[in-house]
Amino acid sequence: MSEVLALHIHHLKAACSSCSVLELCLPIGLTGTEVERLDTLIVQRLKVKKGVALYRTGDPLRSLYAVRTGSFKTSMVSVDGREQVTGFHIPGEMLGLDAISADEHVCNAFALEDSEVCPIHFAQLEKLAQNLPSLQHNLNKLLSREIVRDHSMLMLMGNMNSDERMAAFLLNLSLRFSTRGYSSRSFVLKMRREEIGSYLGLRLETICRGIAHLRDQGLVSIAGRNVTILDMEGLKQLVAGCHRAPM
Incomplete structure (x- = not known):
């Protein structure tokens, strides 16, 4: 509970259109009007202190998180209790995609430094994507990128x-x-x-x-x-x- 309370809500309207990582994030390629519609899903930013969990294994899927500033690591715990780091994420990258298949997170996400994310409510995002083919295309690209990253990691480990x-x-x-x-x-x-x-x-x-x-x-x-x-x-x-x- 203490870590949840440590997530400081930054009460400032998050505007994708004025974000410094716009061209690297979910809105990439969207028109101005489409970005404004996506804006309505991001009602606030979250500040996450260094070492605090944004989410943990088993937490239900509520939102995807666009990293705005700072950086995160994702990790899983092996059967013998050791941490296995699965990735490092920097501004313009998306966290939470691991939860889409089972509606709950399969890994932990910890801030490596004081960071800030834009939460995007997933159910609302899915609904909006049904009406915006360009947004659905971007979601598909994000999921594909995760698959490619996994394949690259396998090559890294094997060759x-x-x-x-x-x-x-x-x-x-x-x-x-x-x-x-x-x-x-x-x-x-x-x-x-x-x-x-x-x-x-x-x-x-x-x-x-x-x-x-x-x-x-x-x-x-x-x-x-x-x-x-x-x-x-x-x-x-x-x-x-x-x-x-x-x-």
Whole structure:
């Protein structure tokens, strides 16, 4: 209950049309009138403090959540009680899609920093999408993107060694930050190394060795959580090496 109470409601009308991540979120490609109709579903924003759960496994599906500021991790708990990180989400990305199939969330979503989301009531969203083909198309694209992300993760786990996984992870963040108008070469990791290891299927010590190897090759500079990519092409070539035909 304390975590629920810690979700501070930001009593400010959320307007998609004036949002800085409009072109990355659910309204992408909608006309001005269509965006205004979507606006009516977002009556308030939610501020979520660092470390607080936006939702937990088993919670009923009420809303999808568009990340406006900050970042989140999604995770599940394994049978032996360990946390398995399933994703990291930054502004312009949608949380809560995991609950659509069974009407309840199958993972947890925790804020990695003080963050803000726009809740979109799902039942109302479905009803609106029936009248707006462009909105339904965007919902379908979001679901497809989740499938593609799962497939990419399987490839990451199956075909890449630890250094290649770390390189691919940094390149993925670089691209996502660049798309949002931030630097593709310098950014801050909001997640802990243990969380990166859980996501990549690697032990903490392996993550630390991987970072050291990338640093020794002159590909990146990582000080604490501050990342600077020194050789973007070198990182890409390292990841591309996992696609070489087996001997």
